[in-house]
Amino acid sequence: MSLLHWALIAMIGTIFGASFALNEVLLDEFGPLTISMLRVCVGAAGCWAWAIASRKPMRLDLSTLIAVVAFGFFQFAMPFAVLPLAQGQITSSVAGIANAMTPVMVVIVSHFWIGGEKATLRKSIGVGLGMVGTVILLTGGPEIGISDWRFALLAMTAPLSYAVGLNIVTKLKSIDPVVTTTWAMTGGAFLITPFALVTDGVPHATDPSVLTSVAFFGIGLTTLPFLMMFTILPRVGATNLSLVTFVAPVSALTIGAFALHEPTGTSQFAGLTLIMLALVTLDGRLLGRLSRLEKSRPQQGRLDRPHQSVITAHSRKTEN
Numbered sequence: 001m002s003l004l005h006w007a008l009i010a011m012i013g014t015i016f017g018a019s020f021a022l023n024e025v026l027l028d029e030f031g032p033l034t035i036s037m038l039r040v041c042v043g044a045a046g047c048w049a050w051a052i053a054s055r056k057p058m059r060l061d062l063s064t065l066i067a068v069v070a071f072g073f074f075q076f077a078m079p080f081a082v083l084p085l086a087q088g089q090i091t092s093s094v095a096g097i098a099n100a101m102t103p104v105m106v107v108i109v110s111h112f113w114i115g116g117e118k119a120t121l122r123k124s125i126g127v128g129l130g131m132v133g134t135v136i137l138l139t140g141g142p143e144i145g146i147s148d149w150r151f152a153l154l155a156m157t158a159p160l161s162y163a164v165g166l167n168i169v170t171k172l173k174s175i176d177p178v179v180t181t182t183w184a185m186t187g188g189a190f191l192i193t194p195f196a197l198v199t200d201g202v203p204h205a206t207d208p209s210v211l212t213s214v215a216f217f218g219i220g221l222t223t224l225p226f227l228m229m230f231t232i233l234p235r236v237g238a239t240n241l242s243l244v245t246f247v248a249p250v251s252a253l254t255i256g257a258f259a260l261h262e263p264t265g266t267s268q269f270a271g272l273t274l275i276m277l278a279l280v281t282l283d284g285r286l287l288g289r290l291s292r293l294e295k296s297r298p299q300q301g302r303l304d305r306p307h308q309s310v311i312t313a314h315s316r317k318t319e320n
Contacts, residue, residue: 005236008228013247015225020092020099020252021260022217023084029210031200032088035217036081037192038203042218043076043226044185050227051182058179067172068180069187074165077188079158081196086155091145091262096252097137097272098155103245103282104130104275105156105163113167126281133274140267177230185222245279 026035051058060068087095107123110116119127134156138149146152172180205211233241249272256262 005232008232009243010247012225012228013244014251015221016244016248017096017251018255019221020096021255022221023087024092024260026213027084027087029205030203032085033081033196034200034203035084036077037196038214039080039217039222040076040185040189040192042215043222044189046219046223047182047185051178056176056179060183067168068183071165071168072184072188073191074161076185077192078161081192082158083155086151089147089151090155091256092260093253093256093262094144094146094152095155097249097275098152099158100245100249100275101130101134101156102159102162103279105159106166107282109163109167116167122284123282126278129281130275130278133271133278136267136274137271140265143265144268145263181226246276
């Protein structure tokens with residue numbers, strides 16, 4: 001993988017991490033469901049612009065469209081609403097760390113999903129580490145900006161929602177990812193909009209900076225990273241692209257601490273460390289490399305033994 005691709009992966013992860021900070025800012029102007037509605041609607045508009053410019057064939061049959069809309073609800077509408085709702089009582093950095101539990105939730109949901117991938121011992125260990133990290137994170141309380149631990153648990157429903165969405169989208173592999181995402185965001189927008197209007201009312205914003213933030217949220221932090229992911233996916237592969245999961249919580253923690261001056265504490269870093277260790281375990285590549293290195297050591301020892309025998313024989317000959 002080239003240096004450019006590494007840079008793009010780091011950029012995508014940083015963008016996803018920054019979205020938690022912008023949630024925090026927009027909560028001063030809008031309700032959480034309105035934030036979800038605006039983000040998904042603007043993001044969908046950006047995807048449609050790209051799809052039309054790219055001349056993508058957008059027609060889908062009804063059954064496929066229903067599956068794509070369901071994916072859009074779990075992948076976009078629900079988590080984009082749950083996270084700002086939780087951030088009313090927790091900091092953006094805590095929300096970003098909680099969101100890093102997505103791969104852990106994917107293992108759990110896939111294990112019980114009909115036709116899903118069953119959890120192995122290694123993955124089960126990774127899930128256990130992630131859960132312990134979450135418990136430690138929740139013990140931080142006011143020290144790390146958790147006013148109510150129940151809202152930290154609420155933030156965990158976002159990665160759970162992503163996990164359900166990812167199991168749905170596995171059935172849609174034959175469709176162009178840009179087409180899938182465009183229709184999914186559109187469906188998510190239609191599903192979340194009525195709830196947002198009833199709960200939060202019609203959004204009112206006249207400040208140009210607020211309007212700019214909404215546009216940036218929808219295009220810069222939603223449409224752009226997904227289009228970047230689809231562009232580099234064939235070149236870097238899904239496994240390498242999953243490394244954005246490691247970057248996003250670090251980005252959320254860094255931006256929250258330095259830009260929003262959010263509190264940080266020992267439990268926050270300890271929880272993040274264990275969750276990151278869980279991701280490494282689930283990823284498996286580092287453990288695989290260590291295992292191969294361990295297996296290579298006896299072979300090196302066997303190569304050294306004949307050499308040692310020659311030295312011993314030479315020593316005996318000299319003594320005689």
